Every structure is written in structure tokens, then in C-alpha cells.
Amino acid sequence: MSEWLGLSLLTAATCGFVLLIALLRQRRRGGADDPSETPDVIEYMTMMLGVVYAIVLGLAIAGVWEARGEADGFVHREAQAxxxxxxxxxxxxxxxxxxxxxxxxDYVGYVVDEExxxxxxxxxxxDRGDELLADLRAAVTAREPQTVREVESYQxxxxxxxxxDEARAGRGDSAGSTLPGLVWLGLITGAAVVVGMVFFLQIQRSARELILAGLFSALIAFLLFLVWHFDAPYxxxxxxxxEVFTSYFPPADPTG
Structure with missing residues (x-):
């Protein structure tokens, strides 16, 4: 299953789940449910929770997107060098x-095929990649330059x-997850709290409110998916x- 198909299913499932819970809750309470009884202070707190969570979620998206750009830069700098x-x-x-x-x-082939x-x-x-890079650096320093052109190229x-070496180290640092587990716990808990406030405020009186509640929940699911998608850049x-490596160093033609 592709990631974007999974996103579509997750978004639809989230939207459907929220609508189902709202309909069941409305049917269970019937006409005894009066949304006008919600205190103003709770509505204000809900608005503040939504704003704070939106800021945190936006910072998370910006963080993983920046990390993605840095990871891409490491690969390009390594291949270019x-x-x-x-x-x-x-x-x-x-x-x-x-x-x-x-x-x-040898180094490029190992990086692309194995590492x-x-x-x-x-x-x-x-470790094998480190060894191949060390061998390459040793080959560079093995012979002292003899001519002016060699001196210039040697340096x-x-x-x-x-x-x-620097780009490789950066690529290794970017290989894992960008966000720590504690941040993910906060993002998921915050999403549950924000969506849960929709039910606490009793926003389920009309079809329009049901649709908005479902779309709001689907939007949060989509944004969390984006954070997850870019959290592991490579x-x-x-x-x-x-493919940046193979663009500079095309694989040898076995028939040639």
C-alpha cells in the first residue's frame, strides 16, 4: 500500500469516526442536549487550546521540513565533492x-547498493562505508605532487x-527520526484533546456542524501524516x- 493511499484511508477513517461518534452521541441524548449551556470560559479555553496546538503543529512541520532540506543538501554535497x-x-x-x-x-557503488x-x-x-572512504583519502595522500598542476589539484x-567526510557525517546524523518520541506524544495527545473538545462543546446539532467537525479532524490527521512523512528524510x-550519486557516476554498462 502506498503512503498516499494510506493517507487517504486514514483521513477518511478519521472523518468517518468523528461523524459516527457525533451521531451516536446525539441520538443517545436526543432533545435533552442543549449546546447553549456551554460556559463561555470553556469556549475561550477551547479556542486557546486550538491556537496553541496549531502553533506547535506548525513548528513541527517547519522543523521536519527544514531537516528534510538539510538531509537533501548533505547528499548533494557529498556527491558533488x-x-x-x-x-x-x-x-x-x-x-x-x-x-x-x-x-x-567503489565507494559510490557501495553507498548506493549496500549502505x-x-x-x-x-x-x-x-563501518564498511567508513573504511572505503578512509581508503580513498589514503589513495589521495599516498603520492606527493610533482608538478605545479599536481600541487594545485592535490590541495x-x-x-x-x-x-x-563532513557530508557523510551529516547524512548519518539525518538518517534517523527528526522528532523525539516526547514530541510525538505531545502531538498525538494534543490532537486527541483538541478533537475531544468538539464533543465537549456539543458541536453536533446540524449537518453543517457535523461536516465541519469531520473536516477539522481530517485536517489534523493530514497534518500529522505530513509530519510523519518528513520525519525520516531518507x-x-x-x-x-x-540517484544523485548515480547522476554523477552512472553504473557501468555490463555489455560494454
């Missing part, structure tokens, strides 16, 4: 150049290798982000 290393290695002798480029492709699925499933990087290779929010 590797590509720059691949280009700068061209000034070295064939043996050194091919060694550096071969290690770059990325584990990062998505377990939220962490692998660039060192700088780009440091950028790869697992859900950035599907296909690993």
Missing part, C-alpha cells in the same frame, strides 16, 4: 588517477575529501535521493 575529486584526479599520472577514480567508484538500503531501514551508516583533492521524505 566526489565528482570534483574525480575531475581533479585527471592531472595525475595514469596509475594514480585510475587508483583514485577506482576507489571513488543506502541499510541507512533507510536502520537509520545508521556502515583541491584534500579539501574535497574533507567535504565528503526513508520517506526524499525517495530516490540516492
Amino acid at each position: 566526489l565528482h570534483e575529486m574525480d575531475q581533479r584526479a585527471a592531472v595525475f599520472p595514469a596509475e594514480v588517477r585510475d587508483d583514485i577514480r577506482g576507489r571513488i567508484r 543506502w538500503p541499510r541507512m533507510v531501514d536502520e537509520g545508521e551508516l556502515t 583541491g583533492l584534500i579539501d574535497q575529501a574533507a567535504l565528503v 526513508a520517506r521524505g526524499l525517495s530516490g535521493a540516492d
Whole structure:
């Protein structure tokens, strides 16, 4: 089942559940239910609860969206730095150049084929990826530059290798969930309280109010889904982000 199909079902189920509870409650109480008896102070408190929860929910959405952008930036910087290393290695002798480029492709191939699925499933990087990156940096520093062009490219290779390392560390930090469990507890509890106040205020007297109550609940469910969707950037929010690597380093053609 796709995530968006799940969202549609969740939204419809939430809306239907709220409408069903409201109808059952109205049928049980019958004409004895008088919404005008709700104290003004409770209506004011309900409004304040709704405003506070909207602010918290908005901050949560902004937080996971910002984390998504940072995660995307780490991937692009890592791939771009590797590509720059691949280009700068061209000034070295064939043996050194091919060694550096071969290690770059070994690292990229491992990240795309092996490390990325584990990062998505377990939220962490692998020791093997660290080893391959260390091997790449060792290959860069193994030979002292001999010409002016090599000196210029050598320093660039060192700088780009440091950028790869930094971007990789950032990618590892962004692999897991963005929001802690306590924040999720607050978001879910707040949603239950805010929706529950709809029943406490006895807003179920007409079809219009029933529809509005259902749509309000569906909106909260949709926003919570968005927070969940972007909470794990690489697992859900950035599907296909690993294609950035293959755009710079296309897989070798087995027939070629």
C-alpha cells in the first residue's frame, strides 16, 4: 500500500469516526442536549487550546521540513565533492588517477547498493562505508605532487575529501527520526484533546456542524501524516535521493 493511499484511508477513517461518534452521541441524548449551556470560559479555553496546538503543529512541520532540506543538501554535497575529486584526479599520472577514480567508484557503488538500503531501514551508516572512504583519502595522500598542476589539484583533492567526510557525517546524523518520541506524544495527545473538545462543546446539532467537525479532524490527521512523512528524510521524505550519486557516476554498462 502506498503512503498516499494510506493517507487517504486514514483521513477518511478519521472523518468517518468523528461523524459516527457525533451521531451516536446525539441520538443517545436526543432533545435533552442543549449546546447553549456551554460556559463561555470553556469556549475561550477551547479556542486557546486550538491556537496553541496549531502553533506547535506548525513548528513541527517547519522543523521536519527544514531537516528534510538539510538531509537533501548533505547528499548533494557529498556527491558533488566526489565528482570534483574525480575531475581533479585527471592531472595525475595514469596509475594514480585510475587508483583514485577506482576507489571513488567503489565507494559510490557501495553507498548506493549496500549502505543506502541499510541507512533507510536502520537509520545508521556502515563501518564498511567508513573504511572505503578512509581508503580513498589514503589513495589521495599516498603520492606527493610533482608538478605545479599536481600541487594545485592535490590541495583541491584534500579539501574535497574533507567535504565528503563532513557530508557523510551529516547524512548519518539525518538518517534517523527528526522528532523525539516526547514530541510525538505531545502531538498525538494534543490532537486527541483538541478533537475531544468538539464533543465537549456539543458541536453536533446540524449537518453543517457535523461536516465541519469531520473536516477539522481530517485536517489534523493530514497534518500529522505530513509530519510523519518528513520525519525520516531518507526513508520517506526524499525517495530516490540516492540517484544523485548515480547522476554523477552512472553504473557501468555490463555489455560494454
